[in-house]
Amino acid sequence: MKVLITGAKGQLGRGLIAASPDDAAIHAVDIDDCDLTNEGSIFNLVGNIAPDLIINAAAYTAVDNAESEEDLAAAINADAVKALASVHSGRIVHVSTDFVFDGGSSRPYRPEDKRAPISTYGRTKARGEDHLRPDDILVRTSWVYTAGGQNFVRTMLRLMREKPELKVVADQIGAPTWAPGLAAVIWGLVKSGASGIYHHSDAGTASWYDFAVAIQEEALSLGLLSREVPIHPIPTSDYPTPAARPAFSLLDCRKTRELLGDGHTHWRKNLRKMLKEEQALG
Structure with missing residues (x-):
């Protein structure tokens, strides 16, 4: 099976490559290999590789910057998906986000629930979803992180070393997702022959404040931090x-x-795994 993975240098892309099955011939590309804002580049890439499967892990994820860079966000999050779907006759696995929902639900969002994004990032990701075909796989996830990546966990570790105290938002509720676990789920969906919409995040519930408190506690226990700082919940x-x-x-x-x-691993257990990997990286 010949598999094209876009966004190969990102958090999920690296996890997908590491977890790839033995029968997968991986062609991993990133921004240096293909300009996803250019339809011709996408057509040439897919034509040259002729993959059996495409896993699109590339995305414009700078949520705040998207408000002033809507055209760029749309080109990567929506138009590139349209181009991939138009040039590739086989299955596509596309990764999307919890930001396609408005946050007004009183229960966890199901795959079939109505989308109502409230940000440019969320709107462009929703538009990307609309270009998928019935046989494709859409995987929505949330709060992704991994060792060595650019993410909330590593930002908190840096701030905890630098600042005397932190203030972290406590009224946004979701669940963290460890990228290697998400990668394993995606490969599992591919192997099962799945199609349609699926959700994956780690088990449990957290606010960003809860997540920050857990990061500090686990990091202190591993010796990644030398002191404890106060963390204050804010709206x-x-x-x-x-x-x-x-x-x-x-x-x-x-x-x-x-x-x-399979079972559903709690986010705190996966956080502990990630921090041990972070420790090994030095």
């Missing part, structure tokens, strides 16, 4: 950003779990 209104965030974006992952027949 979103005290931390204004250009892009609106959903207040509640927990994903209902039961459909994914039932199909794959």
Whole structure:
């Protein structure tokens, strides 16, 4: 099976390559290999490789910058998906986000729930979803992180070393997702012959404040931090950003779990794994 992975240098892309099955011939590309804002570049890439499967892990994820760079966000998050779907006759696995929902739900969002994005990033990701075909796989996820990546965990570790105290938003609720776990789920969906919409995040619920507190506790226990700093919960209104965030974006992952027949690892356990990997990186 010849597999084209876009966004190969990103957090998920690296996880997909590391977890790839033995029978997969991986062709991993990133921005240096293909300009996803250029339809011709995409057509040439797919034509030259002729993959059996495309896993699109590339995305414009700078949520706040997207408010002033809508054309660029749309080109990568929506138009590139359209181009991939038009040039490739085989299956596509496309990765999307909890930001396609407005955060007004009182229960975890199911794959079939109505989308109502409240940010440019969310709107462009929703548009990208609309270009998928019935046999493709759409995987929505949230709060992705991994060792060595650019993410909330590593930002918190840096700030905890630099600042005397931190203030972290406590009224945005969701769930962190460890990228290697997400990669394993994607390969599981491919192997199962799945199609349609699936959700995956780690088990459990957290606010960004909860996540930050856990990061500090686990990092202290591993010796990644030498001191404890106060972490204060604040409302979103005290931390204004250009892009609106959903207040509640927990994903209902039961459909994914039932199909794959696997358990659901709690986010704190995966956080511990990531921090041990971070420690090994030095």
